[in-house]
Amino acid sequence: MRINQNISELKPSATLLINEKVIELRKHGKMITHFGFGQSPFPIHKSIVEELKKYATNNHYLPVKGLLALTEQVSKFLLNNQGIDRNASHIFIGPGSKELLYQSILIFEGEYLIPKGSWVSYIPQIKSKGGSYTILETKLENQFKLTAETLEAYLKQSNQQEHIVILNSPNNPTGAVYTEDEYASLAKVCKKYQVIVFSDEIYSQINFNNDFSPSISKFYPEGTLIFGGMSKVFSAGGYRLGFMSLPEELASLSLVYRSLFSETFSCVSSPIQFAGVKAYEYANELKDYVNISSKILHGISAFIFDEFSNNKIQCTQSQGAFYMMIGFETFKEAIQSLNIHTSIELAHYLLENYDVALLPGSDFGFKETELFFRLAFVDFDGDYLMNLTQHDTEIDRSFVQENCPSVYRGVHQLIKFTKELT
């Protein structure tokens, strides 16, 4: 038997191994704070569930590129809620944005540029097609966001013809949100070097200071593909519904996408697409639900940021999504004296000795020796918090202590670890 070498060389990620270990430890009654698991903690809104029930008997295949009413609704949603003008005829529906990103990676040849501090799946997806990629340097001082200077310096010396850069904001794993100015500068460079941009906007509405997040497509519409979906904003990861939008200028690719879709997944489940129409109508009650979820996440992330900053633990300041990157570089010498030299080793040590699961930065484009970790601050009962929270509820330290005990305990376990080092 021979299997594709690009696939056989994919290793189980450190993330997978940590998750398995958490399940095992919990089975044995250990109280673990799981800062590793990045699923939305909130319940799905009942208006979406009701719509799904209504269409449960629909057993028809739908058009390969998606239900027309849904692509039209997504087009309206992008215009009304993100100021993005994209024609429904260039919007595609797929089984999650992950699959749409993967199929796009299959379609676009060239060198992929991945900022250090990027989602775990981009690199394995590129590797699985035998593609080439480069990780571009980013810095904590800049919340691990790619700068126009770094991008241009790389492109200037690159001897590759085509480049595709994958940007994600609000970001998994850092929680960073690119500003309009940052995107305007990056767009200028992309335009100059004719770089294609995959703009992963799956968390757009989970923004702590605004109703949505800026999109680079405003400054570089002709070269930007936008990706989004129901998994995060509508807490519907298991529904598996994502969308992507091609720019008018790349409309000729529409046929390529439709051919690839028709030879692979055919279409997203029909009832789910009808439920998607309801979600993207984005009625006020749904908007309110998204705002309350963002408010809860904002409060919890601010609490963690304050606690860590006061205790010399490095930390990005989240402005959206469910994540922050934290670092123990200031404690490196003391950590090395424990014979721990990589983020993977430290992740295992923290889980075994302090009951806290973090994901090692090496799965997110960091070097193994950089002691950075992704912390997902969603280890709480989202249903309970949603019922408890009003627009004027203060999500402060005592709120977290009382209502998010696992998060509170985990934060203080990590602080305890640093205290015991010195």
Ligand SMILES: Cc1ncc(COP(=O)(O)O)c(C=O)c1O
């Ligand atoms: C940054 C980012 N992009 C894409 C996805 C994929 O989401 P889905 O395939 O559920 O749409 C995720 C999910 O974790 C993510 O965090």
